[in-house]
Amino acid sequence: MVLKNGDNLNENITVNCSGRGSGAKCFFLLIFSLIITSVIAQIPASTEQNNIAFDGKGLSIDRQAFLSQHDIVYLSPATEGYEGFPIGNGDLGAMSWTPVDKIHFQINKTNTWDDAPEGMFSPWEDRNNPEKSEKFTSLRSCGQLMIEPGLPGFDWMYLEDFEGRLSLSDAQATWKAEGPLGNIRCRSFVAGGDLPVMVVHYEDELSDPVERRVKLARWGSRVFEHWYQFFRRDFHLGNEGTEVGTEGDETWIVQPTRSLTFAMAAKLVGPGVNAQRFNSHEAGYILNTGKRCSFNVFISVVTSEEADDPLAKARENVRAAAEAGIDKIYEAHKQRWADFWSKSFVDIPDDYIENLWYMNLYQIGSSAKGDYPPHFINSIWSWNRDVRPWNHYYQWNQQIYTWPLHASGHPELMMPYAKWKREGLEKAMETAKLAHGIDGAFYSDVSDRRGNQGVGEGASEVSNSFGSSGLMAMDLWRHYQYTLDEAYLEEYAYPVMREVVRLYTNILQKEDDGMYHIPEALPFESPKDRLSKNTTNDLASVKNLFPAFIETAKKYKQDKELRIKAQEILDNLAPFVLTTIPEEAKPWGPVNVGDTIIAYGTRLRTGEPGEPWVTRPYWLPNAPIEMPCSFHPINAQLTPVFPANLVTLDDEGTKLFDACRNMALSFDPLPNNGHSLIPISYARLGMSEFLPDLLARWVDEFQLFSQGHFCYFKRDFIDYFEKGMHDELYSSAEHTIRGLTNNVRVMFSDPEEKIGLLRQPFAHMALEPGSVLEATINEMLLHSHSGKIRVFPAVPDDWASCFKLHARGGFEVTSEQAEGEVKYIAVKSLKGQPCRIVNPWEDGGEIRVREADSAKNLLKATNEKEFAFKTEPGMTYVIERVNKPVSSFDLQVISGVKNRDAKIKGRARIGIPRQF
Structure with a gap:
């Protein structure tokens, strides 16, 4: 196993602090643990000059363990939606977080559109024409799912332990909360393929026999497309036309827009209760008043552009999901994500x-x-x-x-x-x-x-x-x-x-x-x-x-x-x-x-x-x-x-x-x-x-x-207040406080009114x-835009790095580097095109190119600046130095230790540390 920067040795070291002299023993063991942890934190994969993870055909990776070190871990509840966990299947998704008394899912989709009339438009024509505001094409939210335990089980005042985890390897969010009010467990993922449904499993054991409520709701709103300059006070906008229905253990919401209709259906499998309508925007379930509760919820959203009868199709989806069961759906979901992660790999020293x-x-x-x-x-x-x-x-x-x-x-x-x-x-x-x-x-x-x-x-x-x-x-x-x-x-x-x-x-x-x-x-x-x-x-x-x-x-x-x-x-x-x-x-x-x-x-x-x-x-x-x-x-x-x-x-x-x-x-x-x-x-x-x-x-x-x-706003962004947009400093970080954005014009007001509008709801x-960062790292590791493959073109010499990325021309490229030395290049040809390589060892002696399972050299002896060779579809080719071939390196398996805490870099943070 190769331990990565950010690994937690506490999983692997047990300290016995009982008995005589335990204090001194614990102190020295703790110091030893911290020293070892500090040292290992500086040693990424492939640092040892004679080690590689390439087994002759591909990288040796315990991918699930490797990805687990990058799980997003919350040791305190996320009480605001902008801190939520994103889960999705590429089309249907949810932002999920834990206010003090519920688990809240905001459900969204890529195609629930509310379209303006056809034709060219000016994106700022509502500046002087208030009638245009809130009438542009917009992507509408689908609705909300709220699971309410009946007690404030996520309030830090009553917590003894908490963990929220977004697992990247299987695209699943999980929560566990423990305290005097009881224990709560929940997991959720969004499946794709033939059953495009959101799946939620919930269970608890509480201190009191209280009612649990599960609500499916759609509370729409104004879009506020230009909130930082002007807005209109038409509170009904976004909430018109909502229809709520129930039958047996199913509930649904149908929402028309100007151009289509979408339906969100839910089916609860568990305590055997019937759904009921709560009001014009909410329906759901009131569950038993025992101390224990467990159930599954399946949710589907379908638009009228996807099915003639979107409600019937959405209900069909949740019924099929309930019949298949959560375990079967999860196994297919997990395999899809395993396939997703197998396409590429990046290992750099900065965890x-x-x-x-x-x-x-x-x-x-x-x-x-x-x-x-x-x-x-x-x-x-x-x-x-x-x-x-x-x-x-x-x-x-x-x-x-x-x-x-x-x-x-x-x-x-x-x-x-x-x-x-x-x-x-x-x-x-x-x-x-x-x-x-x-x-x-x-x-x-x-x-x-x-x-x-x-x-x-x-x-x-x-x-x-x-x-x-x-x-x-x-x-x-x-x-x-x-x-x-x-x-x-x-x-x-x-x-x-x-x-x-x-x-x-x-x-x-x-x-x-x-x-x-x-x-x-x-x-x-x-x-x-x-x-x-x-x-x-x-x-x-x-x-x-x-x-x-x-x-x-x-x-x-x-x-x-x-x-x-x-x-x-x-x-x-x-x-x-x-x-x-x-x-x-x-x-x-x-x-x-x-x-x-x-x-x-x-x-x-x-x-x-x-x-x-x-x-x-x-x-x-x-x-x-x-x-x-x-x-x-x-x-x-x-x-x-x-x-x-x-x-x-x-x-x-x-x-x-x-x-x-x-x-x-x-x-x-x-x-x-x-x-x-x-x-x-x-x-x-x-x-x-x-x-x-x-x-x-x-x-x-x-x-x-x-x-x-x-x-896209900097933490310290200063807006151009001289343009009349605001009369105070404004930054995206201040989205997360309840400060004001001033000089926001109220449309239709006479005389013209300007107010301080709360920032926090607009985070x-x-x-x-994030995509610029991902693209930059890719370009540091691999260039192929000039019709040739160049590995580690912008990587500092002190970076020990390993990657599997893709190049123009239909090539999959794998390589490792440490101490400024490229160890090998492996190229899988997907389309059978000629391959040209920029020589990373121009002064390092003779190079050979061979098929992965052969020792035959396909290249005439060369140490030229660049060289080319023919390929066949599906074949992998190894480019190596004759005097230091792949076989001369020791094989290692890239792995990782599961992340257990938040990570901090400067003023940025991934995860939330324990705050109670």
Whole structure:
């Protein structure tokens, strides 16, 4: 067994403290235990130079034990929903927590939509038109399940022991509470496959013979899509039309929206009681008044877009689940998650950050298998009824959850996003004509689930930005690069890529210099005063997409005229705009005034007609460079590095590479918002010396919630109160206190009224910072974007690391490193493509490539900088040094010790320690 950082030796050391001299003996044994624990905490897997976990075919891992060290452990009850445990099957999910007198589940789904009328919209048109507020398309919550023991069994005042555990290996939440009021046990998971049901098992033994109540409820609410600026006092909104019903041991709620109907059904198996209606929004069960109670609850949610009679289907699901039984459902559920975790593996020395890598992958795997992508705000983990600040799909934010998925071995989690974009293609083409008068597909940064694009009044920062279309098309192309799925390419990616290419061919203009230029556009989500020529993100999109489109169009023998035009533009495209760090700047990193950087374009002064184009600096107007940066222009500047893959380690030493590196180092890499390209760009550019500190700071600022969820607001974020949004400091951390957000306008008030609105009910997680962290770690361990595999390209030499990740071209890559030395590379070919490797032992002697079960060398003797070999589908190939082959290492099994407590890193925390 290899003990990991964060292991708890208390499980394995028993101290006998009875008898004479027990005090001294216990003291010395305790000191010994602490010393050993401290030493082992510094020794991650594969630290010993002569050990590997690779058995010749794959990694030797006790995966359940390894993952158990990353369980989320609460030793005190989570009394607020934002601290809850997320459980889900990819479509149906719940946030679950324990107020003093109940176990509370907020149940959500990916497709319970309440749609606005069809057509383009402005996401801010309710600013001056209150009638529009609360009428945008929104994703509604399904409802609540509440199990009430009848005594305050989760109140810390009456607890002797408590543990809540989110087990990542089997995606199950469990709770146990013990005290003078009695003992309570509960477990819950959400099954997938043929029985998509939420399962809850509850049992207790209480001090008094009290009533237990189990309630199924739907209390909707206003969405508060712009709560931080204005809201309306229509208290009935979100609660209209709810119908409650019961029959025997089943209860249900049917909720209509403007566009569909969904039904939530529950079946209780246990004490033999009939369900009853409590009120117009609640139904449930009153259980026996004995001291002991045990039951199972099965819950299903179905929409009218999934079944003609959603209630009948939901009831069918819970009946089938009850007949199958919890044990059978759990075994299938556990196997599905075992298969999920087998696709990838990451082992790095920082236990806390490694924990977050697994937690982020877990929660995306629990929420990204439905009809629509998980919303970047709260995903399916909303806890407060229908509240969802930032209500629309925002492309910049929304795409980020997809960035780590392919390297992490889960391209299937990309498909809801790809389907959504493909289904919205026709409306994107209509929008290009209506908003810009050109052919092609214009995907605004803001859209709804049906592909209606947010353009028009009050939306100039997205209406005039073409970068969202380019980013999205690159996302779709990336999926093909990893999977080589030809059916996907033809059905999803190619049609979208073609129309985005068409859009750009109609935007680009040929000038007197014979080159094609972007005449005017905005960097991502930027105000009008950043209108620029040759925006870097658009040029990067063209350089990435056009070759992919041309290659695919040739293969399909389609779109010849467009293909020829695309090739002409590509051959004569304007270069990226470079500039220098000006004299007044105070760069953050090791760069100097006068060093070349990449600009976000050539900025147009818009003050007077006819004013010339001038290269402008890349920070906020009149703001010193050391202040919090304007992250969207910086994201535009770094697009050639990621996600366009145009600047790689192969370009090291070139002017463009240095310009991008200098750009990345000019600002403090921790911007105000956690949806920045800077961490991933550091990894792409091989800047390993900066990454451990950056990751630690990233976690310290953005991981705000105890179960491991992030928010895009920094812990110390200062909002732009000068813009009139607030008159006091505001930060996401203050979501969790009952402070006020001031200057919130009350709509329809006359005269206009502004109030201090409570912050705490609006706490929300966000997908972006966790996915940036996961993608950054992937890029530190493996590069494949330049058509070749490069292992440990941005890992510090003192990191002992091991991984199994996926590479473009359909390859599964495994490797281990310690003390700056790569021990081997193993490549499994999934598609039989040629494989090219960057040699990690360029000065280390001869290399050989062999099939995993053979000693035959498939490669001519070489110590070249890189080399290639042919592969066959399903075969694993070992790349090793002749003078230190895999057989010369000792085999170890990677394992772990089950986590028993909260973990702390800086101001961040995973879990909740004992607080009573």
